[in-house]
Amino acid sequence: MSGAGGAAGDRLDHYVSTDPFDPHSIEALTPEQERFYLASQWRMMWWRFKRHHLAVVSGAVLALLYLSVLVSEVIAPYDLHSRHSDYIYAPPQPVRLFHEGELAGPFVYGLHYRLDMENLKREYREDRARRYRLRFLCSGDPYRFWGKLEASFHLVCVEDGGTLFLLGTDRLGRDVLSRMVHGARISLTIGLVGIAVSFAVGLVLGGLAGYYGGWVDSLVQRLIEIIRSFPELPLWMALSAALPVTWSPIGVFFGITIILGLIDWTGLARAVRSKLLALREEDFTTAAVLMGARPGRVIARHLLPNFMSHLIASATLSIPAMILGETALSFLGLGLRPPVTSWGVLLTEAQNVNAVALYPWLMFPVVPVVITVLAFNFLGDGLRDAADPYKAD
Amino acid sequence: MLQYTVRRIFVMIPTLVVISALVFTIIQLPEGDYLTSYIAELEATGEKVSQEKVEFLRRQYGLDRPVVEQYATWVLGMLQGDFGYSFEHDLPVNEVVGDRLFLTFLLSFSTIVFTWAVSFPIGVYSATHQYSWGDHGLTLIGFLGLATPNFLLALVLLYFANVVFGTSIGGLMDPEFVDQPMSWAKFTSVLEHLWIPVVVIGTSGTAAMIRRLRANLLDELQKQYVATGRAKGLPPFRLLVKYPLRMSLNPFIADIGNLLPQVVSGAAIVSVVLSLPTTGPMLVRALQSQDMYLAGSFLMFLAALTVVGMFLSDLALAALDPRIRLGGGTRR
Numbered sequence: 001m002s003g004a005g006g007a008a009g010d011r012l013d014h015y016v017s018t019d020p021f022d023p024h025s026i027e028a029l030t031p032e033q034e035r036f037y038l039a040s041q042w043r044m045m046w047w048r049f050k051r052h053h054l055a056v057v058s059g060a061v062l063a064l065l066y067l068s069v070l071v072s073e074v075i076a077p078y079d080l081h082s083r084h085s086d087y088i089y090a091p092p093q094p095v096r097l098f099h100e101g102e103l104a105g106p107f108v109y110g111l112h113y114r115l116d117m118e119n120l121k122r123e124y125r126e127d128r129a130r131r132y133r134l135r136f137l138c139s140g141d142p143y144r145f146w147g148k149l150e151a152s153f154h155l156v157c158v159e160d161g162g163t164l165f166l167l168g169t170d171r172l173g174r175d176v177l178s179r180m181v182h183g184a185r186i187s188l189t190i191g192l193v194g195i196a197v198s199f200a201v202g203l204v205l206g207g208l209a210g211y212y213g214g215w216v217d218s219l220v221q222r223l224i225e226i227i228r229s230f231p232e233l234p235l236w237m238a239l240s241a242a243l244p245v246t247w248s249p250i251g252v253f254f255g256i257t258i259i260l261g262l263i264d265w266t267g268l269a270r271a272v273r274s275k276l277l278a279l280r281e282e283d284f285t286t287a288a289v290l291m292g293a294r295p296g297r298v299i300a301r302h303l304l305p306n307f308m309s310h311l312i313a314s315a316t317l318s319i320p321a322m323i324l325g326e327t328a329l330s331f332l333g334l335g336l337r338p339p340v341t342s343w344g345v346l347l348t349e350a351q352n353v354n355a356v357a358l359y360p361w362l363m364f365p366v367v368p369v370v371i372t373v374l375a376f377n378f379l380g381d382g383l384r385d386a387a388d389p390y391k392a393d
Numbered sequence: 394m395l396q397y398t399v400r401r402i403f404v405m406i407p408t409l410v411v412i413s414a415l416v417f418t419i420i421q422l423p424e425g426d427y428l429t430s431y432i433a434e435l436e437a438t439g440e441k442v443s444q445e446k447v448e449f450l451r452r453q454y455g456l457d458r459p460v461v462e463q464y465a466t467w468v469l470g471m472l473q474g475d476f477g478y479s480f481e482h483d484l485p486v487n488e489v490v491g492d493r494l495f496l497t498f499l500l501s502f503s504t505i506v507f508t509w510a511v512s513f514p515i516g517v518y519s520a521t522h523q524y525s526w527g528d529h530g531l532t533l534i535g536f537l538g539l540a541t542p543n544f545l546l547a548l549v550l551l552y553f554a555n556v557v558f559g560t561s562i563g564g565l566m567d568p569e570f571v572d573q574p575m576s577w578a579k580f581t582s583v584l585e586h587l588w589i590p591v592v593v594i595g596t597s598g599t600a601a602m603i604r605r606l607r608a609n610l611l612d613e614l615q616k617q618y619v620a621t622g623r624a625k626g627l628p629p630f631r632l633l634v635k636y637p638l639r640m641s642l643n644p645f646i647a648d649i650g651n652l653l654p655q656v657v658s659g660a661a662i663v664s665v666v667l668s669l670p671t672t673g674p675m676l677v678r679a680l681q682s683q684d685m686y687l688a689g690s691f692l693m694f695l696a697a698l699t700v701v702g703m704f705l706s707d708l709a710l711a712a713l714d715p716r717i718r719l720g721g722g723t724r725r
Contacts, residue, residue: 103647226411233658234676234692235419241680242422320540327542328662332677347545351666356552366545373540 045309048386055382058375065372069185075155076178077164079143080341084163084173088295089122092168099131104132108164119201121358132162168361170349179346180365186342188372190257190326191319197261199315202268207299209269210276217273219378224266225360233262240334249340256335260322271314275307317380320373327369343369405704413471416692417464420685427683428456428479454478467686478688481679485689489675494694497660497671500590501698504656505649508602509597513645515599516606519634523611535603538596541661541707544666547593551667554589576700590667592657598652605648606687609641643714649706653699661695 029037039047050056068075084090093108110130113121140157144150158164167177209220236259243255279285280303288302304311329335329343331351337344344366349355355362428451451457455466468558476486515535519528537704538546566582613619614637664673672691679688 117693222408223409226408226415229408229654229703230412230415230696231654231657231661231699233661234695237661237677238416238419238688238692239422242419244423323541324540328544331542331544332662332665334677334680347542350545350548353548353552353555356548363545363549366542369542370537370540374536377536377540 005122014310023357045386049382052378052382052385054378055137055385056356058378061371061375062379064189065184065368065375068181069188072152072181073143073145073151076181077154077156077158077166078141078178080174081339082141082177082178084165084169084175086113086126086173087163087165087169088125088171089359090124090165090169091164091359093126093163094126095134095166104131106135107131108134108162109156110162130162132159132164134151134158134164152355167364168359170359170362176346176361176364179341180343180368182339183343184363184368185325186253186336186340187326187344187369190253190260190342191322191376192259193254193257194264194322194326195315195319197258198263198265198268198318199311201262202265203272203304203311205265206272207276210273210296211280211299211303213277220269220273224269227263227266232263232321232325233328236260237330237332237334239263239327249337253336253340256326256329260325264318264322267318268311268314271307271311275310276303279303279306300354310384313380313383313387316376316383317393319380320376323334323369323372323376394711398708401704401707405700408700410468412696412700413468413693414464416689416696417467419517420680420683420689420692425685427685428454430683431480434561443660444482454480467689471690476690479679479684480652481682481684481687486687489687489691492627493671493675496669497664497694498698500587500594500660500664500669500671501653501656501702503587503591504594504598504660505652507591508598508652508656511595512599512602512606516603517610517633517638519603519607520610520614531603535600539600541596543593543597543663545594545662547666549588550589550593569590579663589670590663593663594656597659598655600608602645602648602652606641610637613637613640646706646710646713650703653702653706657695 073079090111090113093111095106095108096107097103099107108131109126109128110132111124112127115121116123134156135158136156138154138157139152140154142152144148150214156164165175165177167175167180169175170179205223206218209217239259239262243252243259247255276299285298285302288298293301307392326335326342327344327347330342331347333348336342336345343365347363350359350362350365428447432447448457455463470477473486476490478484478487479486482489515531519531522528522690562613566579566586616637619632619637622636623629627635660671661673661676663669664671665677672695676688678684679691
């Protein structure tokens, strides 16, 4: 910085820029940096969540499943209750593309039925002479959309005279795939309604225990311990046996959901309580109380939002238990009853070893159960990691 | 230790009392009682039931007395080993239940041993070989076990056991041994049948245990004392077994308390499918026919099994980790 010329002792040239100076220019952020540093908490959670690929895929699968519930009637090839009395216990029909080595578009072969008179076994084999082309976006088996609107529009149906049992039929000749698609409506909502119940109970009781402490806390704690030490399934069984037989199937559905939720809240209540116990000592809580906020407002407005994301994550993780619980109860005949159709109700058809040996396709409804339960588990895992985006890993 | 044990027992007793009240309330919940459903059934088949007879039966069974009195009679009877009277079987509950309780206990116990025996080595392997193919594969299997409904797994295994090993279907022993006195042949037959329910019930709990042990062990493996031990030249296996494994064992044992209700639940449904002579099938029937003392005694037994099991796991934990008994009566 020594002056360019001039003898020693001369004043150095002092350069002052005449441009206006922006004091923030030094710490200016590039757009990317800005986006990163100023991101909202929810955005950060999303970034963290995106890194858990399995959770993202699971989320997409669940979203698809729940969307399908809106239009079950269109997706299913047949109506829930259509019977095909000529095709009882028909095996799955594969969709084929080639007929005798030639591309013939998607089609199915007809089924040839024969009763084996020796052991009275129903035998089906493909009748290669009859081919039925598959059509898409067509009108087929009539149904009432959401029980109201009459329609007959389907995503896929088969040429007249043919049948399309992609996953076989049951003892009344009803298409297993169609029933699975319809069953999703009940099985998938039961988890959500149940979790809503358990969320509400858990928040209120856990909130009370954590906020007030003292004897309220001990009381709730004891209650939680007792419920947790009770094996879940027998308790569910006992409570659902207590549902009056006279209730309509829909009433039973809500009864079962509430029962599932009423026993499941303990984990959530625990989480809420321990967080509240820590947070109620914080300055902002004292400030809110001093400003005259009522306990309800302090809890709901100032405390809960701090760990809502954690709660959502743990709620996601407890949905699978409910779905499995409903499946088990229905399977035992203590849960939902026909005509309400859930995956558990469908699985009652596969109740004995005969079904496993002779009609293994009756066990297909277990596939969506497994997929849903796994997806909820992975999604919950991802959400739990994302719930605390500030934590370095 | 003694002080801790005594304190734990004093926590356990009120728990059991509350549970008994809860159980009694639940079995009282359905409208009417066994007699009303019994009479309805008789009338449906066209038989006439005289009012006097109904009154007599109701008095006989004590159903006309106030609920609180019925509850007191039941609880006091249980303390003396009298579990009440089963209406449907027309026998005292004790005789109906027979050795079902013992078999339930045996099944739960074997399942826990199985769960431990499987999840322990797998958990250690997954932690020491983190993110290897083995780790991913075993984790996947564990999750599948978690997600498949128990009863269906039971059916499929039953079928394969029959086809591959020729094991007779259903029950906990070959039919010819039922009602036989205990013998070696009967014992082996029980073992032959026991593995299916044990595996089926065990799978659902195994995944959780594996994850737990894996996470604990991974935490420990990153600590400095492990690096120190390794730097000093301790053989890897000895290092693993002597320090981090011992540290990560505590939560594993504490978890038995959470595992037990799950095992009992699983046993209840799997035994219905496999028609095991345990509590499950009879409980379902008793619940449906409002045979209240039978159902109540089963529920009470299952709850007591879990409460006592949790108590034992707490004691084991306290014996392992002195900090727990010093830390007051509460866990977690």
